[in-house]
Amino acid sequence: MLRIPQLSGRRVVAGIPILWLLVLFLIPFIIVFRISLSEVRLAIPPYTPLLTWHHGSPSLQLHWSSYAFLFTDSLYVSSYLYSLKVAAVSTLCCLLIGYPMAYAIARAAPASRSVLLMLIVLPFWTSFLLRVYAWIGLLKNNGVINNVLLWLGVIHHPLVLLQTDFAVYIGIVYSYLPFMILPLYANLEKHDGALLEAAADLGARPMRAFLRITLPQSLAGILAGSLLVFIPAVGEYVIPTLLGRPDQLMIGRVLSDEFFENRDWPVASAVAILVLLLLVIPIMWFQRLERRELEAQ
Amino acid sequence: MRSRGLFSRCALILGLVFLYVPILSMIIFSFNNSRLVTVWDAAHSPTLKWYVALAGNEQVLRAAWLSIRIALVASTGAVILGTLAGVALARFGAFRGRLLLAGMTTAPIVMPEVITGLSLLLLFVALQQLIGWPRGVGAVTITLSHITFCMAYVTVVVQSRLAGMDMSLEEAAMDLGARPARVFFRITLPLILPAVASGWLLAFTLSWDDLVITQFVAGPASSTLPMVIFSKVRFGVTPDINALATILVLIVATGIAASTVWMRYQQRRRERDVLLAAAANL
Numbered sequence: 340m341l342r343i344p345q346l347s348g349r350r351v352v353a354g355i356p357i358l359w360l361l362v363l364f365l366i367p368f369i370i371v372f373r374i375s376l377s378e379v380r381l382a383i384p385p386y387t388p389l390l391t392w393h394h395g396s397p398s399l400q401l402h403w404s405s406y407a408f409l410f411t412d413s414l415y416v417s418s419y420l421y422s423l424k425v426a427a428v429s430t431l432c433c434l435l436i437g438y439p440m441a442y443a444i445a446r447a448a449p450a451s452r453s454v455l456l457m458l459i460v461l462p463f464w465t466s467f468l469l470r471v472y473a474w475i476g477l478l479k480n481n482g483v484i485n486n487v488l489l490w491l492g493v494i495h496h497p498l499v500l501l502q503t504d505f506a507v508y509i510g511i512v513y514s515y516l517p518f519m520i521l522p523l524y525a526n527l528e529k530h531d532g533a534l535l536e537a538a539a540d541l542g543a544r545p546m547r548a549f550l551r552i553t554l555p556q557s558l559a560g561i562l563a564g565s566l567l568v569f570i571p572a573v574g575e576y577v578i579p580t581l582l583g584r585p586d587q588l589m590i591g592r593v594l595s596d597e598f599f600e601n602r603d604w605p606v607a608s609a610v611a612i613l614v615l616l617l618l619v620i621p622i623m624w625f626q627r628l629e630r631r632e633l634e635a636q
Numbered sequence: 637m638r639s640r641g642l643f644s645r646c647a648l649i650l651g652l653v654f655l656y657v658p659i660l661s662m663i664i665f666s667f668n669n670s671r672l673v674t675v676w677d678a679a680h681s682p683t684l685k686w687y688v689a690l691a692g693n694e695q696v697l698r699a700a701w702l703s704i705r706i707a708l709v710a711s712t713g714a715v716i717l718g719t720l721a722g723v724a725l726a727r728f729g730a731f732r733g734r735l736l737l738a739g740m741t742t743a744p745i746v747m748p749e750v751i752t753g754l755s756l757l758l759l760f761v762a763l764q765q766l767i768g769w770p771r772g773v774g775a776v777t778i779t780l781s782h783i784t785f786c787m788a789y790v791t792v793v794v795q796s797r798l799a800g801m802d803m804s805l806e807e808a809a810m811d812l813g814a815r816p817a818r819v820f821f822r823i824t825l826p827l828i829l830p831a832v833a834s835g836w837l838l839a840f841t842l843s844w845d846d847l848v849i850t851q852f853v854a855g856p857a858s859s860t861l862p863m864v865i866f867s868k869v870r871f872g873v874t875p876d877i878n879a880l881a882t883i884l885v886l887i888v889a890t891g892i893a894a895s896t897v898w899m900r901y902q903q904r905r906r907e908r909d910v911l912l913a914a915a916a917n918l
Contacts (some may be wrong), residue, residue, distance in 0.1 A: 349724075349731070353728060353734075354733075355717065356724070356737060356787070356791075357721075359784070363756065363781075364743070365740060366897055367755030367759040370758045371754065372840075401909055405665055437651075439643065439648065440644070443641075443645050443648035444648065459652075459893070461888070465885050466844075466845050467661065468845065468862050469662070472881070473662045473878065476662065476665060477658055508792075513654070539733075543718070570747075571753060575748070577848065578871070581870065595851075614748065618746075618748070621746075622747070626742045630738060633726075633796060634799075
């Protein structure tokens with residue numbers, strides 16, 4: 340008898356966040372899918388209803404035209420592929436830069452570890468938008484990098500750095516680096532040094548010991564960090580808009596332009612659904628890693 | 637062995653330089669007299685004129701005030717919901733909806749913001765058609781959206797803190813007959829308070845900083861600070877934004893330093909209490 344209030348209390352505690360997220364996170368995706376099957380029209384809201392009534396009986400009208408449109412226009416296909424390429428290259432760069440950094444922090448003296456971690460996280464607490472903006476000042480034609488190189492005599496004409504793929508890679512790596520380093524550090528910090536010592540005693544070179552012991556053991560951290568960078572980078576909007584090429588848009592910008600500039604809600608929704616379809620597997624993979632990490636504690 | 641340590645240490649130092657050079661250059665050029673931002677005008681610099689210009693910029697000040705109010709409400713809402721979700725996930729074992737809740741709290745963290753923003757706006761439009769609420773988009777819809785994506789982060793912070801904590805104190809209180817709600821407020825909450833506080837700070841920063849989701853769910857009369865900054869920098873660099881960035885960096889740095897000192901102090905006091913208690917038992 341006494342257990343009943345406890346059970347209902349638990350139901351309330353778990354129920355409130357579930358209800359909130361159902362309404363504000365899950366149901367919206369269903370609405371996006373619904374609108375992606377409508378046609379655009381000049382009205383408020385600017386799309387046709389799926390369910391119409393003809394002489395008292397409902398008729399369902401599904402339009403696949405938005406999807407067909409996306410696959411026939413090369414602009415959409417190319418920005419889709421371009422986004423994947425940018426996200427993949429940036430993730431790889433983040434890994435190559437972040438891994439040695441996480442490794443050095445994990446090997447540092449315990450007292451300096453927390454300071455180093457704070458230094459990694461500190462930029463994350465300052466405005467993301469302003470940190471991307473700072474790169475405009477560094478990369479533009481008369482920006483800091485060009486001025487320094489000209490002054491040193493390394494170059495005689497300013498390099499075109501802004502509005503290039505390079506600038507987008509820099510921006511994404513810069514903004515997402517902490518997301519790569521933190522899971523890697525959490526993983527590397529738990530490693531047992533005895534294994535490496537044993538390998539060294541048995542005559543393994545440091546490089547070989549690293550490749551055969553440390554690297555395989557840190558695979559979960561590599562995966563978590565990579566997914567944490569790759570998934571949001573695919574849909575990145577601010578960085579390519581401020582630093583990237585005006586002639587090659589990323590898919591996040593395409594979605595936003597369809598919505599705000601063309602006011603074509605069905606096509607914007609179809610873009611969102613196609614990006615989601617692509618990201619569903621990485622997102623679920625990330626969730627599994629995250630669950631395992633929490634249960635291991 | 638030594639060469640590898642050297643390599644990773646160099647990478648760490650270079651990486652930190654990479655992280656901090658842009659911020660430092662922004663701070664330095666905020667004192668530059670020239671309009672050209674990146675060309676140092678040695679004759680008339682350093683100057684505070686961009687700070688003065690900023691203090692008189694009505695639009696920026698109004699947007700900052702709106703952002704602060706939204707961030708205060710959104711982070712508080714996110715902390716309440718996120719703590720409930722974190723407690724449910726870490727303490728309730730298996731229950732119906734657990735997998736759903738776990739999925740819905742990790743997905744927003746990686747979800748591209750354009751998709752979250754679009755889906756939230758379409759939800760608000762559909763709700764308005766169905767039940768007539770919310771009336772138009774503005775501060776209310778921004779706050780609701782911010783609560784939703786911020787609570788995911790709070791959940792992760794609280795859940796991982798609870799997962800790393802042993803349950804013996806809570807179990808002891810239950811064995812002594814305390815009701816679950818009492819156990820939560822007297823035992824669990826004080827123990828996870830540091831995690832809840834850092835979750836609140838994180839939520840505040842994320843809400844204060846968000847541009848993409850906000851752009852979708854904001855109305856014409858509700859421009860937050862990131863929206864004003866974005867519309868300014870989209871068409872080039874403006875020196876008063878450098879001044880604004882410097883002020884924000886200073887606030888954050890002071891806040892982090894203060895909270896570090898406070899936590900050190902708290903820890904030392906706890907250690908002293910433990911020592912005193914041990915001494916009293918002798």
